[in-house]
Amino acid sequence: MSHAILRYRPKGAPPEWEAVADGVRMLVATVADHVPYPLTTVLRVVAMLAVNAERAGVPRDPAVWLEQPTITRYVLTDTGLKGGTSQTYSALLSRVREALVWVERGEPARPHLRADRSRAEPYSTSDLTRLDVWASNLPPVPTGRGNARAMLALGGGCGLFPAEMLAVRGTDVHVLPSDAVVVRVPGTNRLVVCRSLWEQALAELARRAGPRYLYAPDRQVERPKNAISNWVARNRPGDPKVPVPDMRRLRATWIVSLLRDHVPTDLIAKAAGLKSAAALAPYLAWVPEISREAAVRLLRGWA
Structure with a gap:
């Protein structure tokens, strides 16, 4: 020594x-x-x-x-x-x-x-409010308002990776007797409980989608290349005060919200699909x- x-x-x-x-x-x-x-x-x-x-x-x-x-x-x-x-x-x-x-x-x-250990910056509460208003003002079609809601609910509410969001179908979402909404993440053994802020929107998306995908329900390919980035480019907010929707930032927002609520870190890591x-x-x-x-x-x- x-x-x-x-x-x-x-x-x-x-x-x-x-x-x-x-x-x-x-x-x-x-x-x-x-x-x-x-x-x-x-x-x-x-x-x-x-x-x-x-x-x-x-x-x-x-x-x-x-x-x-x-x-x-x-x-x-x-x-x-x-x-x-x-x-x-x-x-x-x-x-x-x-x-x-x-x-x-x-x-x-x-x-x-x-x-590079940098992580995407989470959205603020005001950012999320503006994104919610932006989503509500999109055309009421699955690939308009529905896609935006899917991004917010599965990204900000469940912390899914982009590829995982693309794979989720309505049948992967379940409402428990307690009214909590959970997602069985396709291709994994993870069961993610949606944050209460987004659970009603997620349950409604799942009800409408049924066996179809939540994001772009009528597509035939599970994970089409650039499906999210191309859609965001076509529908990005026109108001500079509204941030561009980003799945990485939504996932970071979900993780940080759990840490701020003092949820046990091992439980967060498991739900997030992290090794530790x-x-x-x-x-x-x-x-x-x-x-x-x-x-x-x-x-x-x-x-």
Whole structure:
């Protein structure tokens, strides 16, 4: 273990530091050679995660510190983290978790290709309102108003990918006794519950479509090339205040709305068809910081 790790102590170390110090040092020593971040940064972030976990009563175990719920609690409750920083810290801790698993198996860490981790910007509430008005003013035909409604309901309400939206038929949509509307995503084992804002529109689209597709119901090809982009180009809003409808932005809006409502990240990831909750980290840039009062309520639980 390097002297830098042995000597490490966070600035203004809180009282909880001594309880977690040995675990932090051992964890960082184990993964330091397998994560692409400066040693001092890894030490600082892991230390803050461990202190946060100690305050929350999480077991004093590095493997538990690196579980996704513990990481998510940390980035949501640390009031010192801003949007971009929380995203970076989430990504770093995900890499630390992955490196620990691989080292414990006695295998070398997997190589990672650099990729663009940017995500489409979600729509604001006013943007969604304008898009809803735009959709309502389109011709009342399936390939006019119907297509727009399908995009909003399946993108903004269910977070589907464009190809998934094209594959959904009316028979894939079901209304539960609770009035919740769910979609069985074709080609997957996912069952997505539509957000309440769009559930009535989705149920009505499904009723009208029956066994046909919700988007462009009368087409014969399941996933025609450029079916969405060509339609948007022909029907894009004329008012510059109305944003152009975009399935990527609608999906981002759906994910961010769930994060803002504090839906468990593992549940969001499963519904979104993501491999793990770590993939949600980039979207935290659009999630407001939680208030201290709300943090206390969430961490305390029912009394």
